[in-house]
Amino acid sequence: MLEVATAGSESIRVQDLAVPFAKRICDHLKIEDRQATNPSSNFLAACRQYNSGEIDLDTLVSSTISKGFRYVFDAFHQVAGEDVPQRFFILEGSGGNRVIHPTEQLLGINRSTSAVLEGEVEARWRLVETAWSIGVSAQLLDVQMNGATEELIVSRDLDTRKSIGNAKWAFSGYQDGKCFYCSVELDTIDLVMTQTHVDHVIPHSLGKFMTTDVDHVWNLVNACADCNLSKSNNMPEYAVVERVYKRNEYYIQSNHPLKDAIIRATGKTAAERVRTIRRAFDDAGKLMPTSWNPR
Numbered sequence: 509m510l511e512v513a514t515a516g517s518e519s520i521r522v523q524d525l526a527v528p529f530a531k532r533i534c535d536h537l538k539i540e541d542r543q544a545t546n547p548s549s550n551f552l553a554a555c556r557q558y559n560s561g562e563i564d565l566d567t568l569v570s571s572t573i574s575k576g577f578r579y580v581f582d583a584f585h586q587v588a589g590e591d592v593p594q595r596f597f598i599l600e601g602s603g604g605n606r607v608i609h610p611t612e613q614l615l616g617i618n619r620s621t622s623a624v625l626e627g628e629v630e631a632r633w634r635l636v637e638t639a640w641s642i643g644v645s646a647q648l649l650d651v652q653m654n655g656a657t658e659e660l661i662v663s664r665d666l667d668t669r670k671s672i673g674n675a676k677w678a679f680s681g682y683q684d685g686k687c688f689y690c691s692v693e694l695d696t697i698d699l700v701m702t703q704t705h706v707d708h709v710i711p712h713s714l715g716k717f718m719t720t721d722v723d724h725v726w727n728l729v730n731a732c733a734d735c736n737l738s739k740s741n742n743m744p745e746y747a748v749v750e751r752v753y754k755r756n757e758y759y760i761q762s763n764h765p766l767k768d769a770i771i772r773a774t775g776k777t778a779a780e781r782v783r784t785i786r787r788a789f790d791d792a793g794k795l796m797p798t799s800w801n802p803r
């Protein structure tokens with residue numbers, strides 16, 4: 509919708525949305541054939557047929573208009589079963605005559621920010637489809653970062669390790685497009701690509717002396733280049749570590765696919781998670797001073 513809306517149109521016909529929508533699904537099917545919990549989707553079957561050259565674009569578009577948007581518009585403004593207060597579009601008409609009117613909320617998202625949003629959404633989706641591809645639900649996945657490449661690696665066990673792409677895309681949305689430490693804006697595609705670093709809140713170098721896994725997503729955030737350099741291998745004060753607990757709670761409350769990995773690493777209840785993070789902080793404090801804070 510952002511792709512079509514930023515072209516300046518005040519209304520979008522459902523058939524115009526069908527092409528970019530179906531093509532995204534077709535691209536994801538090429539990466540991973542499983543794209544839904546229900547294996548018998550007629551729409552996904554049409555996308556597979558398009559990928560293999562059995563049907564043309566017009567046939568794919570008709571299939572998308574009749575079947576592809578099932579539940580999509582209905583679910584768009586719902587989070588955790590409740591309507592969100594914002595409206596990003598108004599839908600009019602029915603069937604192939606549906607027209608989408610984007611609101612200011614949607615049109616206000618600029619192209620660069622929308623690219624960041626897309627990166628974040630893609631990262632979520634890669635996590636879910638990768639979980640399916642290795643035959644587990646997202647609840648059973650472990651998620652760690654490869655420090656050398658900054659890729660997030662998901663696994664069920666040692667034999668099923670898969671990269672789901674650069675870790676910073678998984679964190680950007682939950683920091684409101686800002687540096688975790690100093691809140692400088694990292695909300696455009698250029699800033700994410702050039703100025704954003706994935707940082708271990710409790711330094712990676714302490715990991716081998718600790719019982720808590722610090723290479724795990726619960727301990728990773730996006731930082732600007734200045735904070736990344738200033739923090740380097742230093743251990744932050746507790747207030748900073750406590751904020752990562754709060755960030756993790758957002759993942760858990762919003763049903764993000766990283767939710768279960770964070771719960772498995774830090775605890776089932778909020779009280780347990782506070783204790784885990786406090787213990788990790790105390791353990792790290794025995795190894796180095798806990799005094800760094802963002803300027």
Ligand SMILES: [Zn+2]
Nearest residue numbers: 687690732735
């Ligand atoms: Zn910063």
